[in-house]
C-alpha cells in the first residue's frame with residue numbers, strides 16, 4: 001500500500017527501506033533534502049514540502065511522522081493542515097501518551113484519524129523488524145495493517161485458534177487500545193528497558209570487583225572497608241561470562257546479547273564516558289506510577305542512576321563530604 005513518511009533520520013529512513021523491500025510505495029519528506037534524495041535513489045517517491053507529501057498520497061492519505069517528540073506537535077499540525085476528513089496521521093516517535101490523547105481529541109474534531117505507534121527495535125529494526133505498540137481508532141488501525149505487518153518482525157503464526165490480537169502479537173505488532181495506549185505501553189516498555197539495563201550493568205560491575213582482595217586493588221585498602229580479601233581473588237572474564245549466560249541461562253535476552261557484544265569489542269569500555277542520557281520515557285513511567293499509586297522501585301532507581309551518571313548528584317555528594325568533615329574531621333580521598 002501507499003504511505004507517507006516525514007522525518008528521515010536513523011529510524012524513519014530505515015523504516016522506509018523496510019517498507020520498500022516489502023513492496024509498499026513510500027512518499028518521503030524531510031527538512032534535509034539530501035535525506036529525501038538518498039531514499040529516492042532507493043525507490044521512494046520524494047516530496048519537497050509537506051503539502052507535496054500529502055498531495056502525492058491517494059485517499060485516505062496516511063502520513064507517518066518519525067520525529068523527535070519535541071517537534072512532533074508542530075509538524076503534526078503542518079501535515080493536518082493539508083488533510084481532508086478520513087485521512088490518517090501516525091506518530092511513530094517516542095511521544096508522551098498524554099500528547100496522543102490530546103492530539104486525537106483535536107484531530108477527531110476535524111474528522112482526521114490519529115494513530116500512535118510505540119516503535120521498538122532501534123537501528124537493528126531494518127533487518128530484524130520493529131516491535132509495534134499501536135493505539136487508535138479500529139478502522140484506521142485495520143486500514144494500516146499491511147504497513148504494520150511489513151514493519152514488524154513477522155513470525156510463525158500458531159495455527160491454534162488465537163484471537164486476532166494474539167495473532168498480530170505473535171508477529172510483533174499489537175493494537176493495544178484507543179489513542180495514547182500505544183505510547184503508554186511503549187513508555188512502560190522503556191521503563192523496563194532502564195531497569196533491565198541497570199541490572200546487567202550493576203551485576204557486571206560486581207563481577208568486575210571480584211578481584212578486590214588482590215594486592216593491586218588492596219593497595220587501596222584505606223579507601224575501602226573490604227573485609228576478608230581472600231574471598232575476592234577472582235579475575236573474571238566478563239565478556240566470556242556474558243557470552244555463557246546467552247546460552248540457556250535464565251537471564252538471556254537481546255540486551256544481554258548486546259552486552260556480550262560490547263564487552264567483546266571493548267572489554268574496558270574505553271569508548272564510553274559513562275554519562276547515560278535519557279529521553280523522557282523513564283521519567284514518564286515513574287510519573288505514571290505515582291499517578292496510579294503503583295510501586296516501581298526498580299524502574300525508579302534505574303532512572304535516578306541515570307541522573308547520577310549525568311552529574312546531577314555532584315552537589316549532594318559534595319555536601320555529604322562537607323557534613324562528614326564537619327562532624328568527624330574526615331577528609332575526602334582523591335577520586336580514582
Ligand SMILES: O=C(O)[C@H](O)[C@@H](O)[C@H](O)[C@H](O)COP(=O)(O)O
Pocket residue numbers: 094119120121122190193277278279280281282
Ligand atoms: O525500544 C527501543 O527501540 C528503544 O527504547 C528506543 O525507543 C530508544 O533507543 C530509546 O527511546 C532510548 O531511550 P533513552 O534515551 O531514554 O535511553
